[in-house]
Amino acid sequence: MEEKIIAHMTAEALYDFTLYHTYSKFAGFLTNVLGLAVGFMGIILVVTGKSPAVSLVFYLLASAAFLCFTPVQLKLRAKKQVQLNPEFKGETExxxxxxxxxxxxxxxxxxxxxxxxxxxxxxxxxxGFYYEADRALIIPKMDFKDRFVPIMKLAVEHTVPGCVKVR
Structure with missing residues (x-):
C-alpha cells in the first residue's frame, strides 16, 4: 500500500511544532517553573513584609519575561524559518x-x-516523524486530508511498538 500527500509548511504549523518540541523536554518545563517561582516569590516577599510593595512589579515583570520569552522567540523563529529555509519553501511530496x-x-x-x-x-x-533525536519530518495535519488514517496505520504497523504517540 502506498499513500501520497503534498505538504506546504506554514509559519503557524512550524510554530506549533517547535512549541511542542521545546516544552516536551525537561528544560522547557523548568523554564515555566522558574517563571512561576519568581512571581510567587515576589508575592510571598511582599505579603510577609520582607520586600517593599513596589518590588512586586519587578518580580511580576521578571516572571512574565521568563514565561513569554520562549514562545515569542519561537514564533519569530518559525516565521523566519519558513521564509528563509529552502526546506520549508514550496511544496514537499x-x-x-x-x-x-x-x-x-x-x-x-x-x-x-x-x-x-x-x-x-x-x-x-x-x-512529526522523528528520524533522529532532534530532527523530524514536520507535516501540517491539514495536508493529510483523507489520508491521515491510512498513513498512521502504516506508521503503527511498521515502527517499534510505542513509537507512535498520536491521539
Missing part, C-alpha cells in the same frame, strides 16, 4: 509505504525507513 517515508522537495529525494523512526508525535496542527 511525501510517499508513505511499507518501507518508510520518501520526501521529494525541489527535485531532491530523501528516504527514511520506518526503522529509523524514533517517535511519531502529534501536536494540534502537525505530525
Amino acid at each position: 511525501y510517499t508513505f509505504d511499507e518501507e518508510g517515508i520518501t520526501s521529494l522537495h525541489d527535485g531532491k529525494e530523501l528516504s527514511y525507513s520506518w526503522g529509523q523512526m524514533k517517535k511519531v508525535v502529534a501536536t494540534p496542527k502537525t505530525i
